[in-house]
Amino acid sequence: MSETRIYDGEKYLVPSVIAFIVFGIVPVVLVIRTSFMYWEAFAATGPRFIGLDNFEQLMNSAQYMSATGRTLLFVGVSLVIQMGLGLAIALLLDREFRGDSVVRTLLVLPLTIPPISVGANWLLLLRTDTGLVPKMLSNFGITFQIGENTLDAWVAIFLMDAWHWTPLIALIFLAGLTSVPPSLIESARIDGANRWEIFWHVQLPQLKTVGVVALLIRMMDLFRSFDDVWMLTSGGPGEDTMLLNLEIVRIMTQQTRYGIGAALSLFALYLIIILSWGLVNMLHREVLE
Amino acid sequence: MSTERLESLAKRFGFHFLENPRQILVVLGIGLVLLWILLPVYWTLAISMRTTEEIFGSPDLLLNPASLNFENYRILWPVEDQQVANFSRFIVNSAIIATLNAVLTTVLAVPAAYAFRLGVGYSKHIFFWILTNRMAPPAAFLLPMFLLTSELNIIGTHWGLAIVYLIFNLPLAIWLVYGIIKAIPEEIDEAVYVDGGNDFTVLKEVIVPLSKPGIAVSFLLVWLFAWNHYAFTLMLSDDSTMTITQGIAQFFTTVGTSWNLMAAGTMLSMLPGLVLAAIVQKHIVTGLTFGAVKA
Structure with a gap:
């Protein structure tokens, strides 16, 4: 600003930095500490340090490793569905018409309601006894049972998550499409390009940046998701849709095995750091530029 | 419907079916998207x-308009019978927690965003670190937050949840507010300094008044996300501070088959989101994408 510094910015940052140390760093330290302990709420013995035993138990457990596999399946399939559908919806809405702002507001709706309510909506829609979808499918002789059939439960989860988050991808792509200079599209049209060629050669290359942003953010948030799946299937039937986050919460709240739960939390944190590495780098570049 | 009537209806929305028949597909597609978005919410309402x-x-x-009944909503508002979920109390609890969190977040976020505008030492690294806090997975933080709030003696209180939600909402708010105030020209600051003011005068008399609408939207968005939160309530709240999201989740285990009551509770939980959707629309995408996308 000026040569002599007449302002002091640090003091305005102190409260927030304290908040992030207490609620961002201290929890990680606590979870690391607990992961080295044998600690069960209803055990005869109190908490004690046991070294790496929890991690050994974790790595040898088929149960926890399958939860990890299911989580990666959930993230991967959802990403493909939502990126594709989101781009399609963005292309559909990338035009002016009366009521376009109403449509965009409705599109935001799944993002503004509680994730637990998203789960409740889909539970009511897909349950065999209350749901519209199973009732309509039964007219065609198709049974749809999210409580009994593993495939149906997965379909339900993918449908629900697509409903919940595709709007965000669509709005990101829409923002990207809006920023494509109209002159580029116009000159391509003059050169005789058809609608498809304009999309493939003019619009799509311009969407690369926002596409990467959408992909990375969605990947991270998919990995974080808990509420809506917990509400819809609770990991069932059996444990067939038990994702890592659901497993952690079950260990913490129902089994109250804090030591192994902390080890699994740490493992989940490690996975999210790996999965979010691309996003972190991108944001870092953006902040530092 | 005759072709002319269809065409004139389409024209009123800005479409020209006769000139460009492919627009029929576009309209069908948009209709399908709307149906897809509204169906689950409609079915819950029904x-x-x-x-x-x-x-x-x-x-x-x-729904038959003649046989609409609000009985389920009435049952959720128990005055004397306490055996069914007491949603009036859940709503009050959620509103208290969300308001406390939104006030706390805003009070911390505005000065922090201002600090980044002034440009403190290492500010970019601190900014980046703050931003990564938003990535914390709630499930993995459940136990440490439980231990931490027990230690601080705020577990089971409204304040406990209101403070813990800072980890997600404060990065979001700092971002949104910084995005707004960095656009305020620095010449205005200079003018205040020349008049003998200091950095606090700038904050109080320039930054806050000029960015009020933006701060208000950030406040609403933070309030909404605090209202919507569920995972931390699993271990951090007790019977007296139960939130509306917990109220919905518990139908599952305790009341089991009262699906119409659960639907009514779900409708109530979605009310703030439905009301605020239009207001927060532009900022929610910016907020959810770490400021990388301006919708």
Whole structure:
């Protein structure tokens, strides 16, 4: 600003930095500490340090490793569905018409309601006894049972998550499409390009940046998701849709095995750091530029 | 409907079917998207206004306006009978927690965003670190937050949840507010300094007044996300501070088959989101994408 510094910015940052140390760093330290302990709420013995035993138990457990596999399946399939559908919806809405702002507001709706309510909506829609979808499918002789059939439960989860988050991808792509200079599209049209060629050669290359942003953010948030799946299937039937986050919460709240739960939390944190590495780098570049 | 009537209707929305027949597909597609978005919410609304017999029978797709009943909503508002979920209390609890969190977040975020505008030492690294806090997975933070709030003696209180939500909402708010105030020209600051003011005068008399609408939207968005939160309530709240999201989740285990009551509760939980959707629309995408996308 000026040569002599007449302002002091640090003091305005102190409260927030304290908040992030207490609620961002201290929890990680606590979870690391607990992961080295044998600690069960209803055990005869109190908490004690046991070294790496929890991690050994974790790595040898088929149960926890399958939860990890299911989580990666959930993230991967959802990403493909939502990126594709989101781009399609963005292309559909990338035009002016009366009521376009109403449509965009409705599109935001799944993002503004509680994730637990998203789960409740889909539970009511897909349950065999209350749901519209199973009732309509039964007219065609198709049974749809999210409580009994593993495939149906997965379909339900993918449908629900697509409903919940595709709007965000669509709005990101829409923002990207809006920023494509109209002159580029116009000159391509003059050169005789058809609608498809304009999309493939003019619009799509311009969407690369926002596409990467959408992909990375969605990947991270998919990995974080808990509420809506917990509400819809609770990991069932059996444990067939038990994702890592659901497993952690079950260990913490129902089994109250804090030591192994902390080890699994740490493992989940490690996975999210790996999965979010691309996003972190991108944001870092953006902040530092 | 005749072709002319269809065409004139389409024209009123800005489409020209006769000139460009492919627009028929576009309109069908947009209609399908709207149907897809509205169907789950509509079905919950329909169940919330039906009796148990109507739900388990073969329910009509359409609600009959003559037989709408608000009985389920009334049951959720128990004055004397306490055996069913007491939603009036859940709503009050959620509103208290969300308001406390939104006030706390805003009070911390505005000065922090201002600090980044002034440009403190290492500010970019601190900014980046703050931003990564938003990535914390709630499930993995459940136990440490439980231990931490027990230690601080705020577990089971409204303040406990309101403070813990800072980890997600403060990065979001700092971002949104910084995005707004960095656009304020620095010449205005200079003018205040020349008049003998200091950095606090700038904050109080320039930054805050000029960015009020933006701060207000950030406040609403933070309030909404605090209202919507569920995972931390699993271990951090008790019977007296139960939130509306917990109220919905517990139907599952305790009341089991009262699906119409659960639907009514779900409708109530979605009310703030439905009301605020239009207001927060532009900022929610910016907020959810770490400021990388301006919608």
